[in-house]
Amino acid sequence: MKVLPALEDLRAYREGVFYGGAEIFGAHYIDDEFRFLVYAPRAKEISVVGEWNQWTPGAHPMVPIEHGYYCTFIPEAEEGQLYKYHILGENGQEVWKTDPYAKKIRWGQESPGILYRTKDFPWEAKVDLGENLSIYEVHLGSWRKKEGGEYLSYQELAHSLLPYVEDLGYNAIELLPITEHPYDGSWGYQQSGYYAITSRHGDPWDFKYFVEEAHRRGIAVFLDWVPCHFITDAPGLSYFDGSALYESDFWEDAYNPQWDTMNFDFGRRHVRNFLIGNLIFLWKEYGIDGIRVDAVAHMLFRKEDSKEIDRHSLEFLKELTAELKGKILLFAEDSSDHEGVTKPLMQGGLGFDYKWNMGWMNDTLRYFKMDGFSKSQHHNLLTFPMVYAFSEKFLLPLSHDEVVHMKGSLLSKMRGSYEEQFSQLRLLHLYQYSMPGKKLLFMGGEFGQFAEWNAFTTLDWNLLDFYSHLGVQTFVRDLNLLYHKKPALHDNDENWQGFSWIDVDNTQQNFIAFKRIDLEGKSVVILLNFSSKDLFEHRVNLEPGTYRVLLNSDGEEYGGKGRGSFGPLEAKDHIMVGLAPYSGMILEVLHD
Incomplete structure (x- = not known):
């Protein structure tokens, strides 16, 4: 007896609301054969084409089982074989499409799905995140490569990247998009398969x-x-059934000229179910701990220079956070001044855990x-x-x-000079780590x-x-260690009780202290000299x-010259301190 999905x-x-699409759509191995299910409401005919039928349209036609849904069973299909949907649109258009719910895709321009039988993984390790969040942002394809230029596998990255991240003291890693995308130059932001982890580095x-090894190391x-937009490439979601399905029917709303992509239409229930279901799938299937939602400002304000919030986008974001809040961490990459991004939904906010502080980064x-x-x-910057x-x-990003x-x-x-450049880079890192907000640094910045x-x-x-570069890396490592060790640097980030200015208006000397x-109530003191002069x-x-x-950022172990104060400093009502050009230091009072 054939197993069909429930009509409800x-x-x-x-x-309505159904986030379990990954469990029913796409290719599923059931009772010694693959079942295929796709949603294409305006299609006239659909067939599954693949290596087992020499890509012959009509060889394995799909049968409509409910308005807009097509299903078929193929015992000849085998795991590892490539496949697509051949779709005849309502106006006679012929399209060859990648399965939106494919769990594995061969990366490249054509992006065919790969039949894959999901296997249970023996999860063991868990990671507990506190307030001392320090994130290393990585593009897996360019962090390191093999000698011949080939990509490292996920397992190779687990045994090279993760020990490196752990050694530097980061407790989180953020990966640029790794769901499937055809073009390396998009960095993963123009996707062809939301449910498929890229096959560049291996299989699911x-x-x-990789995730289990990260958790084992406390990362x-x-x-x-990227829920804002998707590729226009022929195999992707654009005009999937010969007409607008994931995008708006209106071209001016559908097309995104900024990235030459198509905008998701959040007014469609199946689009919301597809995307929120995707996040739930990534969380449950791969054990991820959080996501950064890309281009939130563009979602909220669809038209360039518009002050009018897109209602459907707003509803989608609130639905997303309502479903995922408390299960994974939710970061919003939002460059707008929209208020309440991290305010709870019950208080009228969007419900994110953190917002990227783009203003801090730019200033x-x-x-x-x-x-x-x-x-x-x-x-004032x-x-x-x-x-x-x-x-x-807020999260303070120094991102890709x-x-x-x-x-x-x-x-x-x-x-400035070579030496001054390195001094200022160390000072930049110190400034970031000393200000309120969680931390993120893109790979390469650490050395x-x-x-x-x-x-x-x-x-x-x-x-x-070279010692100057090694010194910066050592400095970042020590910053992370101090950041984790001293609660004053991380556990009171969200109000003025955790921050107090000491010297805020010293414009002549380019100096601040706080x-x-x-x-x-325990504190640390931050002194920062942004000038080219010794103090x-x-x-x-x-x-x-x-x-x-x-x-002291001018320490010799960091590539500095060992200038400024290092020993104990006595204060009755002040201290007299020395700071090298472009340097800073962190002090604490000694208690009996």
Whole structure:
């Protein structure tokens, strides 16, 4: 007896709420044969074509079983064989489409599905995330490659990338999109298969191994997720059944000229079920710990320069967070000033856990590119982010977007001599780690990659043969260790009780000082010199006590010259401290 999907599930997928599409759609091995199920309501005819029938349209026709749904059973089909849907549209259009629910796809321009029998994985390790969230952002295809230029497998990455991340002190890794995409140059943001982990690095089992190994090392795995738009390539979702199915019927709403892609139509119930079901699938099937929702601003404000929020996008985002909040961490990459992104749904917010602080990132990098005089004139770029720092729960990103498209690497953004560039890069890292907000750094920034990121090559690992680069890496490692060790740097990020200015308006010396305070009232002191000049015997007003230096960014072990204060500093009502050019330090008071 053939096993058919429940009609109530099919109707709920089309008209209501049904997130379990991965369990019924696509190719499933049932009773010694593969069952195929697809939703294509405006198709006239559909057949499954593949290697077993020499890609012959009509050889294995699909039968309509409910309005818009087509199903068939093929005993000849075998695991590992390639397949597609051959669809005849209502106006006679002939299209060859990749299965939207394919669990495995051969990457490339044609992107055929690969018949795959899902296997249970022996999950064991779990990871517990606290407030000390420190994320290493990675593009798997260009982190490292084999000698011949081939991609590393998921298992090879598990035994090379993950030990590296653990050694540097990161407790989370964020992967640029790794669901299937045909073109390397899209970095994964233009996708052909939402339910298929890219086969560039292996099969689904291999990726599960990668996630398990990450968890075993105490590293959470976050995925970059792209629900805004999809590729226009012929095998993809665009005009899937010969007409608009995942996009709007209206071209001006469907087409996205910014990325030459198609926008999802969030007003359609099956689109919401497809996407939210996709997140649930990635969480349950692969054990991921969080996702970054890409291009939230573009979703909320579909028209360029529009101030009007797209109602369907807003409803979709709220539905998404209502379903996933508390199960995985939800990050919003939102460059707009829309309020309440991380506010709970019950309070009228969007319900995300964290919002990327794009304003902080833009202001910070703009400031670091300036000469000393310009910095004095734009001191507010350092201080203004604190005006809105607690309006949302923020993550401070130094991401991939800032080191591509002729923007240069983090190191190359810095002015001055070779030595001054490295000093400023260390200072940038210290500034990021000392400010309220969770942390994210894109690969290469941790050792001072000179060239901007190129997705077709690999990082310049030979730079670690030079002490300046090795010093930056050592500094980032020590920053992470201190960040995790000192609650004042991470556990009171969301209100003014965790932050206090000491010196905020020193525009002449390009200097700021502040305290970070933990939930028990213990504090650390942050001193940052953004100028090209030494600060000798610089007065900083502090409470009485003996202060020790926890970290000095000009330390010789970091590639600096060992200048500034390192020993204990006595204060009755102030300390006199030395800071090297482009350097900073973290102090704490010694208690009896």
